Amino acid sequence: MDLKTSPEDKFLFVQIIFFFLGLGTLLPWNFFITALPYFEGRLSLNVSTSQNSTGPDRDHWHFGNWMTLLSMLPLLLFTCLNSFLYPRVSEKLRIAGSLFAILFLFLVTVIMVKISIPTLYFFIITMSVIWFTNSFGAVLQGSLFGLIGLLPRRYSSVFMSGQGVAGMFAVMASIFAKISGADKEMMALGYFITPCLVILLTIVFYFLLPQLEFAKYHFSKSKQKHSEAESNAELLYQKGIKEDEKNMTSPADVEFCITEVKRGSSVISVFRKIWMMAISVCLVFTVTLSVFPVITVRVGSHTSEGPWKEYFTLVACFLLFNVMDWIGRSVTAVCTWPRKSSQLTLMAVLRAVFIPLFVLCNVKGRVHLTTVFLHDGWYILFMVLFAFSNGYLVTVCTCYAPKLVSPKDAETAGAVMAFFLALGLALGAALSFAVKLMI
16 A cells, blocks of 8 residues: 555544653653652651751651652663563553553542541652552553654654653643642642543543554554565575575584574674763763752742742743753754764763752752852753753754664664663662752
8 A cells, every 4th residue: 555545644633642642651750740849748747846956857758869769760670671571561551551550540649638648658658659650651651652653753753742741731730730729738639630631531542543544554554564574574584595505615604694684783782882872861861860850849949928939949940941851852953963972972971060050059958068059040040051951962862873873773772772861860860869968
């Protein structure tokens, strides 16, 4: 069947579905980090005030550090298990099962808003919810990347746009909850019900997807192409081996030829070609997760009163980060400087300067260091550069890496980059504990 006979994506429905699927993959993480003040406030209620302090220790449990670490470790784990898990579990079970599991875990969070739970149990249950939510989110994201590869390239952009909007969506939901004027419990209830409704809508959309002619056509065509490619490759392989055997002098030559034809380059050889890109991505996320959101969320406005002080964290920390990160990723469509791997790695290393810069901002509850950058303007400037460089460098490195290897090794390069991305997230989450001790 020719591509010209492809059905039309009526009302752009398939694009809308993949936008929501992209939104659903990063929605859980963003809703949890945006609600960090709520969780810390809930945990601080039952902390004893007699522990050598004049008031409750708002971060006695180091909730932000543990939340970040237990969010990133599942991503690293399932990135490593990717090649073992995906061929053995059907795509429908992986995607639908993950969505239903995430919905259930958010419902558990909603229920905990309404019931009184001892602090220790609240901490343990919440951390368990975060771990499993991000585990299923990692499976969901990897599965959807495979599914979207069956469609035209523009659908990948739509999916990534959905992921980019997830952070802004979570922040806006929190802002609207505050604007509503409801008490803290009702605000939290409305806030956590919102992702439940979005995930439920995403589930409905996913089950509608195979019924749409446009999606059905491309999914079946891609599977047919894959099957034909495998058959043709096998025939060419058999023919090539038989012809080459005539010119070979020993069984060892034949065995070597078979091995080289069947497989591409090893992971180690691919890593040697892209190691600077992989290390750069790892460094970028290590720096980002070491301070965001654990340190950045604790920076307060220098103003003493007014609405700006109340909305400062939501706007200057979460909303500004997500907007500038999205802009940084988008700019790569028209500009990809620098082009040298060494320069990109140097820029990734230089981002480490943001760690002391944020530590020296107006962080609440500091013990060891004094505040150097008190005014809100400094914090906003640092956040703009911090978020923009995060989105820009990650996207440039991810785009360059596959181009440094041969086409047959592009998939391996992508897997290597995904592993180092997850490794950077996990290392940054672990480093956040040490950074917090500096304050």
